[in-house]
Amino acid sequence: MFGATVPANAATEVVDGWSAEQRIGGSTRYETASLVSQASFPKAGVDTVVLASGQSFADATTAAPLAVKLDASLLFTAPNALSKATADELQRLKPSGIVVIGGDGAVSQKVAEEAAAAANASKVVRLGGANRYETSLRTVEYGWGADGADTLYIATGNNYPDALALGAAAGQHQAPLLLIGDGKQHADSASKVAKKLGASSSFIAGGPAIVSNQISSALAASTHVVRYAGSNRYETSADIASGQFLPTRGAFMATGENYPDALAAAAAAGREGQPLLLSRKTCLPSSGHTALKDLLVEDVTLVGGKSVLSPSTTPCDLNALPPRVQAESCSGGNLQPSSGTVHIQDASSMINIGVETLGQALPTAKSQGPLPVCLSIGTGDATFKSFGTIQVQGTSTARWPKKNWTLKWYSDKQRTRPILVQVGSSVPTDSWIAKAEWIDPTQSRNPLAFGLWEEMIASRNSGSEVSHSTTANNPGALGFPQTNISRVTMDGKHYGISTLTLGHDPDNFNIDPYNTSNIYMEFDARGGYTLEKTWTKLGSDGIGTWIDNYLSSTDLFTDDQKSAIDELSSVINGSQENFEAQFDKHFDKGNMIDMLLMIELLYDWDGRAQDLQVVSYDLDKWFFLPWDKDTTFGMNSTGRLLDPAVETKLLMDYENEDTEEKPWFKTYQAFRPEVEARYAQLRDSGIFSVENLQQKSANLHATVPSDVWTAEANRWNSLGRPSSDVVSTEQILTWFEARLGMLDLHFGYADAPVEEQSTDEPQPDQPQSGEQPQSADNHDAQSRAEGAQSR
Incomplete structure (x- = not known):
């Protein structure tokens, strides 16, 4: 039995001849790592704790075998906040030293100091480099530079699955695990490390598509190379278990669908000399069952709660796919x-x-x-x-x-x-x-909108939004x-x-998922407990409700990222004076003006506070990018499909700040001359022109043979497609021509005054999304057209 005590939340389960006598799983990755630590070190008082980021697999992967070599506990932390679970475990263990894996971006100096204070540790060592590979190299040098190592373990730094099981194998032999990338530079580095350590054997996780033959060939010059590679992560972990471990009573199991639990398990498994197998949520693949049987395993420690790991008695391969699919080719x-x-x-x-x-x-x-x-x-x-x-x-x-x-x-x-x-x-x-594109059988609106945006980007002197990334290209x-x-x-x-x-x-x-200074999220103010769209919803309290983090399926943001979102919200929702004072720090003028013009040009009522991709590469400057433009060019999806006469109405209120339009209103007020000059530039260049849109439409439709258009109409129009008789390329072009005429007047590109429109004309409700009608308290667009009369 692993450890001397069983945590309070342990459970006994019997699965296919082996028993899961112990389950260790907390409500967070930090709690799980702390519970694993308690099971590994039931008595307080250890010399060292290894502390790594819980939000990036790379540093913790290399840290696991180092923790085994140092007889140290492996704990996780957020980059800028020490969790209570980790702090409590540090206080219980009372280590005299802490080894921090990663630079300030992975584990901030503030967190390192808080960890030392919680442990009352007298010594803190930081092992960090400019990237994950340098950090891995420094970790190997720190743990094995003086004594060398007979064996070197190699895994890719591009993804986590293959490295997880290998960490336990490296830990068992107290050998280093080195993360490598692609290309000659990494091949030379791996070879150099192997020679410096005096290693006679190298073990690689993953096939040539994961770790190239260039790497294995470089290592083969001085070591005997063995590669473990299955057809998937589960087979690879089973291959490592069978190839690296002697028969043993116990084994560890963690989910293969995420990395934190398996990283915590890798150090414990290596310390116990037991393999780590990756499992699906509800079933262990047959390769894992075979490995457990061959290794004579009787007791399995499950790391992770039942919501992420609850293997059944039947291998995945027999029940994961329907019967007709099992023999497919x-x-x-x-x-x-x-x-x-x-x-x-x-x-x-x-x-x-x-x-x-x-x-x-x-x-x-x-x-x-x-x-x-x-x-x-x-x-x-x-x-x-x-x-x-x-x-x-x-x-x-x-x-x-x-x-x-x-x-x-x-x-x-x-x-x-x-x-x-x-x-x-x-x-x-x-x-x-x-x-x-059910409501738009022309299939045109998204391609046309993004085609215009692409040309707008190309016409800028400042370049594209994604060119501002410093970490990815x-x-x-x-x-x-x-x-x-x-x-x-x-x-x-x-x-x-x-x-x-x-x-x-x-x-x-150009977002680096492993760089916590990068944010890639979608702001959809329609979501949550009310359908009202408003920029006042922007804030960290809306994460998971109307803010989705597309770097994490769990919408996990660091404290620094949350603070940056809240600061952005305060600028957008604050005064005009503060917005202008903070503009250069938080916004890109070209991006903001182009987004304003794009939204207005397309009458993109969805895009004002919804269907927006928001990115930052440094947690200071933000870029807003378009997403899902199917309800544009006068289209909605409330049943009418085409809003009457919106081509001659302004979408936004340029006189009064609306909660749905705050960043665009403030940008217009701050830079009206620049907005009008940019509009003129786009008109003069022909980007904003009926001729340009007509050519784009023709190019799109020319790709589809006439018989395919016929098949489309025969397949779907008879089912009551609501827009089949009102939406056409001609409708889009006619609508666009009328809208350009109105916008020319508003943005000062033409001198004639806008004709006053009757205020007693019935106005349609503006819908909230591609499928849902907007709430009744949204004001209509009539006053916006009237607001243009003075221009």
């Missing part, structure tokens, strides 16, 4: 992935997406989760086919007969190893969305969705024309 086509990426080069052609349902019914709601299918993608005769999943995207749009679909491709039947798909010059990503990063017209077929039959759209991928925004 999903390979084909003449495109082959290179380094895990499939490249669809001709982005100007219609993208063909094929779905083979394997006899299963398609899901009708997002809550039903992903359906395992075979997926193909390509253009013309160039196609790629593999295992895949399809899931309803969004909840509100799911009520339409034709659904939006989230599509993912995988290399293995269990759907655990994603294949990245690159379309044209896009960033390679593992998640694409086929947007049905992903070729193809746009900062807004790339869109391509596609045709989806289900089991060979026409399903629908869709807009293939790049999903939420941090790489598309």
